[in-house]
């Protein structure tokens with residue numbers, strides 16, 4: 493192993509007394525980010541004003557940061573770009589894929605997908621008004637549901653509730669065999685598992701940067717399009733910064749070169765500054781090392797909880813190849829149990845109806861953290877303190 497995870501852990505701001513197992517939802521603050529953002533504000537925005545677009549490289553950042561993320565997901569240079577939120581990137585990829593398969597009517601996805609991806613598909617179908625069908629099957633039935641009617645298979649690799657991981661290569665190969673395109677949502681994969689979009693030959697990949705990549709709340713999303721396909725993609729969200737010559741202000745849209753056409757409008761410069769410092773940490777990380785460490789910590793957590801916490805049922809596959817970088821357990825009173833854990837400084841989250849979710853992030857978690865989480869969970873289940881009324885009151889964000 494060449495990655496020094498003790499060194500990466502030291503680069504994060506982790507509050508005293510907190511064991512943070514929710515990096516799959518919102519990564520923690522990199523220590524360097526506040527100064528990097530302050531610099532973007534005072535030295536760049538403050539002093540350079542509008543010249544910052546050139547002098548500070550703001551305009552090029554969606555491409556340069558896109559390439560840095562590309563390295564982590566196996567995407568060649570110049571095939572990944574940053575911008576907007578993940579829901580918007582899903583819309584872009586889906587609209588492009590449907591336009592490339594005009595004679596086909598089915599969007600195939602599975603019931604383990606994150607709701608926003610499904611909602612975006614529903615909205616696009618309505619907007620297009622061409623009688624597309626959204627086919628939602630159980631995760632284990634995706635492969636069998638691929639047929640010659642499918643225009644695009646839209647899959648989130650790792651299930652946000654259970655952590656179950658799809659076999660990307662197999663499903664994409666099967667989709668291509670049937671003449672369908674593949675969109676891969678890497679929201680719970682980028683920075684979490686060893687993805688290789690080029691080897692898996694995906695057509696589109698999208699993902700967010702505020703989860704495992706630690707870019708900060710609201711950090712922009714990314715989109716990757718296979719180079720063999722990009723010239724045929726006509727963007728549905730044809731904003732000026734995806735134009736071939738934005739500053740020529742031509743009367744009509746012409747798609748930009750390669751992946752640049754997937755940009756839409758003005759990039760979030762301040763948010764990109766925080767993401768930039770988060771990506772500095774990733775420069776020293778080998779994804780194979782991260783994957784090995786994640787599995788080892790996950791196994792330790794599963795074994796510890798199963799030995800010490802009766803009443804919790806493992807919802808995550810035991811098989812390494814079928815697992816992402818989170819561990820989930822079911823408990824009929826999962827919400828209250830999670831609130832009790834959080835009150836003791838062990839932060840995970842709850843997903844309805846009964847899932848306790850724990851992100852396993854070797855960048856800043858080690859065996860001591862895992863053991864502490866197990867210990868606290870065992871103690872609140874043993875003494876029943878999770879059942880106190882204050883732990884049953886629901887907040888808006890779970």
Ligand SMILES: *Cc1c(COP(=O)(O)O)cnc(C)c1O
Pocket residue numbers: 577578579580605606608609648652677679680700713
């Ligand atoms: C987190 C997540 C989203 C969130 O989308 P935003 O537009 O960034 O809020 C969408 N899809 C999946 C699969 C996710 O895990």
